[in-house]
Amino acid sequence: MTSSGRSSAHTPPSADDLLVLLAVGRSGRFTAAADSLGVNHTTVSRRIASLEKSLGGRVLVRISGGWELTDLGRHALAAAETVDSVVRGLVDPGGASLRGVVRISATDGFSAYIAAPAAVSVQERHPEVSVELVAATRRASQQRSGMDIEIVVGTPQVHRAEAVHLGEYGLGLYATPEYLEHHDTITTRRDLAGHPLVYFVESMLHVDDLDLARSVAVGDAPPSSDVPVMRSSVSSTNVFVHVEATRAGAGIGLLPCFMADRHHDLVRILRPEVSVTLAYWLVVRGETLRRPEVEVVVDALRAEVASRRDELMGRGE
The missing domain is CATH 1.10.10.10 (Winged helix-like DNA-binding domain superfamily/Winged helix DNA-binding domain)
Structure with a gap:
């Protein structure tokens, strides 16, 4: 025995x-x-x-x-x-009916303008698939985060997960016509010195590529260098606040083109001299991606990004 x-x-x-x-x-x-x-x-x-x-x-x-x-x-x-x-x-012998909840963590702008339309397209085809969007600007989680899909800015360094390059988007400098009328003409990057900048709260920004974007666009060097130094104006962890503060005249905003170009009261300045390109990456675990409902959401996200490539780079109307 x-x-x-x-x-x-x-x-x-x-x-x-x-x-x-x-x-x-x-x-x-x-x-x-x-x-x-x-x-x-x-x-x-x-x-x-x-x-x-x-x-x-x-x-x-x-x-x-x-x-x-x-x-x-x-x-x-x-x-x-x-x-x-x-x-x-x-x-479901035919495999036609998918159901379940898919949770996505993504930046504010991506959540609103890319993920939300992608979720709608999934819902139209699979009404029993529910998509939950959590807006967050952060690095990809190294451990379990409770999210099925993470959308991050910059190449992620992850283990036991797949990283998929979704596409690129552009950042540019924007201001209102009224703001520009009441200040000296800005024709070069040097002219940015002393102007108020609308961007992320620097001490709370944990995404390297977004931090680098600030340095590339407006600099953090002393005034004697060739890199302009701007003073902080309205700062926020939410990119929608950046857009609205810039529209309210708080200063010059370093904004995603696909968000700023929607507003006729914002003017892009110093293009192409100040133009930053960043990348969206999708992070998902292999076992999660094998879920059919997750797979259709990933496909919808990729299709949405691909269809709006020009808009994301600031070339759309």
Whole structure:
């Protein structure tokens, strides 16, 4: 007779346990997995313990902000995805109906002008797919963030995730006609010295490329150099505040062209002398991208960016 420990190690894992692992592996949290499955936190914990007993090892390890799959967990997740696919096929043989919640973290401007229209296009084709947008300007998370998709500015340095280059967008200097009328003519970058700048709160900006954009556009060197020095005016962590403050006459705004060009009361200055190009990147975990509802959202985001390439660079009307 084999011992109970040896016997349990050879007991095939339950399909229910695998589906619970799939939910935790996708969200990184027991509570989120419980919500998606319609069970409680205790049931999720019990199912994971049962799966680990069957497989004879840990499938999850705790990290800051949630849970991460072990090597054994990632191997089990592949089997869980197969089970999930079979179950979906029984419920929806044609594979036509997608459902679920897809959570996206993106910058303010991208959320409003790219992600929102992309979400609408997904909804039109898949009414049961819900898209949640969380506006945030930050680096890509190195660990679980609770987001299915992250949109960041600048090349991300991530592990256990895929980074996809979506496209580029331009930044330029803008001011109102009234502001320009009441100040000396600005014809070169040197003329920017002393003017008020509307941009991010420098001490709270954690995205290297956005910080570099400030230096490239308006400088941070002493007045004796060839790089102009502008004084801070209205600063904010929200790019919509930058646009509206510039429209209100707070100074010269360093603004995304695809946002500023929408307003006829903003004039772009020193083009092409001051023109900064930044890149949007999409970050998603492999196990998350394999979810059909996530895949259609990613495709919609890429299509939206591609269709508005000129607008993003400031060449649209």
